[in-house]
Amino acid sequence: AALQxxxxxxIIVRYTTADGPAIWWLDPELTYGNAKPFVFTQGxxxxxxxxxxxxxxxxxxxxxxxxxxAPEGIQVLMSAxxxxxxxEEGVYQFxxxxxxxxxxxxxxxxxxxxxxxxxxxxxWAEPCLLPTAISKLSxxxxxxxxxxxxxxxxxxxxxxxxxxxxxxxxxxxxENPCLTFIISSILESDEFLIIDVIHEVAHxxxxxxxxxxxxxxxxxxxxxxxxxxxxxxxxxxxxxxxCLETAFRLDALHRQMKLLGEDNPVSxxxxxxxxxxxxxxxxxxxxxxxxxxFVYYLSQLCGDPRHFDSFLRAYTEKYKFTSVVAQDLLxxxxxxxxxxxxxxxxxKAGLEFERWLNATGPPLAEPDLSQGSSLTRPVETLFKLxxxxxxxxxxxxxxxxxxxxxxxxxxxxxxxxLDGSPLPHEVIKKxxxxxxxxxxxxxxxxxxxxxxxxxxxxxxxxxxxxxRFLENQMSRMYTIPLYExxxxxxxxxxxxxxFYQTQNQLHPNLRKTIQQILSxxxxxxxxxxxxxxxxxxPAMVLEDKVSEATNGAISLRDVNVSA
Numbered sequence: 001a002a003l004q005x006x007x008x009x010x011i012i013v014r015y016t017t018a019d020g021p022a023i024w025w026l027d028p029e030l031t032y033g034n035a036k037p038f039v040f041t042q043g044x045x046x047x048x049x050x051x052x053x054x055x056x057x058x059x060x061x062x063x064x065x066x067x068x069x070a071p072e073g074i075q076v077l078m079s080a081x082x083x084x085x086x087x088e089e090g091v092y093q094f095x096x097x098x099x100x101x102x103x104x105x106x107x108x109x110x111x112x113x114x115x116x117x118x119x120x121x122x123x124w125a126e127p128c129l130l131p132t133a134i135s136k137l138s139x140x141x142x143x144x145x146x147x148x149x150x151x152x153x154x155x156x157x158x159x160x161x162x163x164x165x166x167x168x169x170x171x172x173x174x175e176n177p178c179l180t181f182i183i184s185s186i187l188e189s190d191e192f193l194i195i196d197v198i199h200e201v202a203h204x205x206x207x208x209x210x211x212x213x214x215x216x217x218x219x220x221x222x223x224x225x226x227x228x229x230x231x232x233x234x235x236x237x238x239x240x241x242x243c244l245e246t247a248f249r250l251d252a253l254h255r256q257m258k259l260l261g262e263d264n265p266v267s268x269x270x271x272x273x274x275x276x277x278x279x280x281x282x283x284x285x286x287x288x289x290x291x292x293x294f295v296y297y298l299s300q301l302c303g304d305p306r307h308f309d310s311f312l313r314a315y316t317e318k319y320k321f322t323s324v325v326a327q328d329l330l331x332x333x334x335x336x337x338x339x340x341x342x343x344x345x346x347x348k349a350g351l352e353f354e355r356w357l358n359a360t361g362p363p364l365a366e367p368d369l370s371q372g373s374s375l376t377r378p379v380e381t382l383f384k385l386x387x388x389x390x391x392x393x394x395x396x397x398x399x400x401x402x403x404x405x406x407x408x409x410x411x412x413x414x415x416x417x418l419d420g421s422p423l424p425h426e427v428i429k430k431x432x433x434x435x436x437x438x439x440x441x442x443x444x445x446x447x448x449x450x451x452x453x454x455x456x457x458x459x460x461x462x463x464x465x466x467x468r469f470l471e472n473q474m475s476r477m478y479t480i481p482l483y484e485x486x487x488x489x490x491x492x493x494x495x496x497x498x499f500y501q502t503q504n505q506l507h508p509n510l511r512k513t514i515q516q517i518l519s520x521x522x523x524x525x526x527x528x529x530x531x532x533x534x535x536x537x538p539a540m541v542l543e544d545k546v547s548e549a550t551n552g553a554i555s556l557r558d559v560n561v562s563a
Contacts, residue, residue: 013053019278020050024168030474030507031110031166032126032184036074038110040165040181043103044174045215045279054102059213059323061099068092068107075112077124079104079176081158096177098156099321101211106176108163118142120155124163125184132187133164137197144201147235152205152228153313156320160204162197167475168507172196175203175225185475189443191407194237195229195245202228205316213323215279219269220326222283223291224312227299230292231309241406243372246292248412250366253289255419262361269294270326270357293363294356300365301345302337311336326357375406379413387420391427398434407446414449421456428457436462444469448478455485463494470498474505476513483517492518 026038041051049056069091070076077083080094096105114124115134121141123133141162145155157178164184173196174181180200186193206228207221233242260267269290271282299308315332330353334341346353351364369376378400385397402410417423417431431453439450451469454462466482473479486495496518503511 015053017049020047022047022049022051024170024507024509026110026166026168026507029505030168032128033111036111038108038166040108040110040169041106042170042174042181043105045103045218045283048102048105051105051107054105056102058101058103058211058215061101061211061321061323063096063099064105065093065095066107068094068109070109073111074109075124076107076109077112077161077163077179078108079106079179081178098177100177100208101323104175104177104208106174106179106181108165108179108181112163114161118145120145120158121160121162124161126164126166129164129184129187133162136187136190136193137162140194141197141201143236144198144232147232148201148205148228151231151235151309151313152316155204156209157204160201167473168510170476170509172477173200175200175207177204177208183475183477185444185473185478189407189445191245192443192445195233198232199225199229202226202232205312209320210316211323213325214273215282216271216273217326218271218279218283218287219291219294220324220329222287223269223295226288226292227295228312231305239371240375241372241408243367243369244375244406244408244412246367247369247372247376248408248415249285249289250293250369251412251415253285254362255415256285257362264360267360267362268358290363293366296367297351297356297363297365298333301340307337375409376412378405379409379416383413383416386417386427386431387423391424391430394430394434398430402435402438403441407443410442410446411449414446414453418449418453418456421453423453423457425457428453428459432459432462436465440465444473444478448481452481452485455482455489455491458490463491467494467498471502474507474510476510479506479510480513480517483514487517487520 022041022043024040024042026040028034028037031038041048043051045058046056048054064080066078066080068076068078069089072090076092078092078094078096079100080096082095082097084093085091086093111126112124113127113130114122115130116122117134117138118141123130123137125133141160145160149155159178160180161178162180162182164182164187167183167185169181169183172183172186180197182193182196182200186196202225203221206224210220212218212220230242230246233245257267265271266282266284267286267290269286273279273282299305302308302311311333314336315329318332319328330346334346356364382397382400385394402413405413422428423431436450439446447469451462451466453459454466466486470479470482483495483499486492499514499518503514506514
């Protein structure tokens with residue numbers, strides 16, 4: 001029969017998708033409390049099509065509402081500006097009043113409790129983790145938001161809440177609007193936690209308010225968010241700390257460059273997305289750090305970084321709630337600074353905008369990090385003492401107290417030793433005598449790097465520490481790099497033994513990835529250009545998005561990204 005006008009009718013859509021899954025169900029054993037099941041979603045970049053039917057492209061934005069029914073004692077949260085709970089029915093209702101792309105719709109549910117940590121921020125975590133989360137973040141988030149607002153204009157999303165997820169969360173952090181998702185494993189590493197949260201705060205302007213219209217231009221979100229993150233840390237923690245963190249990341253970028261070769265297409269800012277390729281495979285350090293260097297270069301063209309802040313403020317005001325392409329950013333930039341347009345800065349020999357976007361290889365220009373030398377120089381000095389023949393300066397080296405260093409100094413030092421491995425046996429033995437017990441009491445970001453050095457140098461006296469570490473880690477970021485190193489060397493049977501003992505505490509997806517590593521003894525992640533790339537770089541935490549669901553082009557250890 002013909003439909004009458006305005007008569008309600010129902011459409012049922014049945015579809016299957018190969019991408020995803022967006023929804024991760026965890027048994028109670030995979031949570032900290034071991035008491036209740038847990039579920040979360042991870043939509044970036046093209047997984048949410050397995051969560052709900054959608055135009056799964058960042059070019060399309062819309063508001064959304066959701067109704068979620070949950071058993072008693074399970075707290076449900078979503079990336080929404082409004083929520084209500086009808087207790088008698090056990091029903092939550094959510095509404096996101098601003099248009100967002102599909103990948104930013106997110107849900108989490110479990111045994112979660114909260115505490116306010118600022119006037120517009122609360123932290124959510126499992127009860128046993130809540131005190132730690134409060135002590136690390138209380139009062140801090142408001143400080144970062146205020147700094148960001150002074151640079152880039154009002155925070156438009158209302159609330160900025162944070163939820164800490166179990167170690168199965170496949171990335172480090174994700175900038176879901178109103179509700180940043182962060183892996184609990186990072187809580188112990190203070191400086192990484194700070195950088196990760198500030199990066200997510202920066203996404204509130206760059207990525208969430210103004211979004212890259214295509215996944216081929218992810219650097220528009222990540223490069224700008226990284227630049228904004230460093231402006232915020234400069235304002236709140238000073239230039240020296242910011243330069244140290246930048247040096248640490250750029251060090252990793254160069255390590256990756258050396259490994260891949262300068263003409264590798266994955267080092268382009270504008271990548272080509274072939275049909276059937278998951279865009280998350282295209283995310284790597286270049287997306288962040290080469291993108292950052294280009295944005296930094298633009299800021300240098302205007303002289304005072306505050307002039308560039310004013311431009312970014314106007315840019316986010318003009319384009320908020322829409323999606324843009326690189327040309328929009330660059331045209332806006334030249335229109336905002338007509339004197340630069342007159343000087344034809346976009347075609348300056350060797351630094352052409354087009355070349356920045358399309359050339360392979362390292363960044364065409366890098367920031368001057370000399371303001372960080374008070375923190376980076378001691379690292380360089382110590383590294384030289386340990387790697388210069390003959391090794392008679394151990395006395396000087398052993399007098400350095402690493403417990404007094406910043407985390408980013410120690411990881412920069414260890415990354416360089418890792419890069420130089422295998423080291424002469426005498427060196428690794430003395431390193432262990434000097435630092436092994438100091439490092440034992442430090443955070444996981446530091447410990448995993450020392451343990452990778454132990455493995456790559458086949459240093460048997462410290463192997464029991466590798467076992468102990470892997471027995472206590474359930475996250476991708478603190479297991480994969482060690483298993484890859486163990487299987488590349490002579491310690492595969494040792495790796496198998498630990499895996500069989502610990503596999504039940506790992507999420508099935510992670511278990512599968514480690515099984516692949518163990519069965520091949522090589523990096524199981526195929527490269528985009530079909531030639532396998534084995535990375536040789538330590539686990540790096542950015543904060544983003546290279547997830548379990550992807551077959552990364554570059555081993556994920558360098559991009560435990562946060563979105």
